[in-house]
Amino acid sequence: MAAITTDETAKEEDGYLGSISGFLSRKWGDITGKIWDGVGNALGPTLDSVGNYIDTKIKGLLDFIFGFVKSNFIGMFGTGDFRNFMDEICDNMHAGLVNAFVGAADAQRIDEENAAPKSAVVAPAEPAYGPR
């Protein structure tokens, strides 16, 4: 494998930052507008409420962004409608991937199997959801 030169490293980092930037504007365009709408709405009551509103929203977003970068997902469950969304986030953020998804049908199956006599139990194989 060829060694990565400084130029190539820089290009790679540019590409990474570019993808992050593009990703953020795609994913967070709406919420940024919402935050400023919220500031406008909160200006009526008190200055404290403005601060609280911004703090909560910004903290939520920062936790979300940096949480993804630093963490490893151990699982995801639900209706399964946001699996592609999460996939794209993980791809763009170079974050830990969600390595398993369990939907309602899977959970039901696991419950049924757990309830069965021990001799009949077959270890449920959780559907892979992660590195592709």
Place this chain on the structure above:
Amino acid sequence: MISFNFLKKNKRPESSVMAAMAIDIAVNDKAQIWVLHDRNFHDVFGEHIAHLEYHPQTGDLMFVSENGMSRPLGMPVPERTRPEIEKAAQAHFFLIRDKKAIADCEIKPVRLGVNKT
């Protein structure tokens, strides 16, 4: 042969959150919870969510409203994510527009529930 009980159990409760909207919950190794959903809770249930309530004994995850109404997710929390959910102090709720972009976010507390026997 599929038993009647299986069909009955497999059906999501009509009052469940999963029956009312697209919703996924992601859990990471830092006990952080992300709730991704496609509809505003107030629009669907007529009230805002106050907190999540996790019942370790049963694996049930309940969405508790500001008026104290408790709605189940609609499926038990999978085993592998239970320890992290039990440790979680808060959950990030993200309203996702068209399954593509984040339209709003909120942080809600996560509490441990006690099962009534």
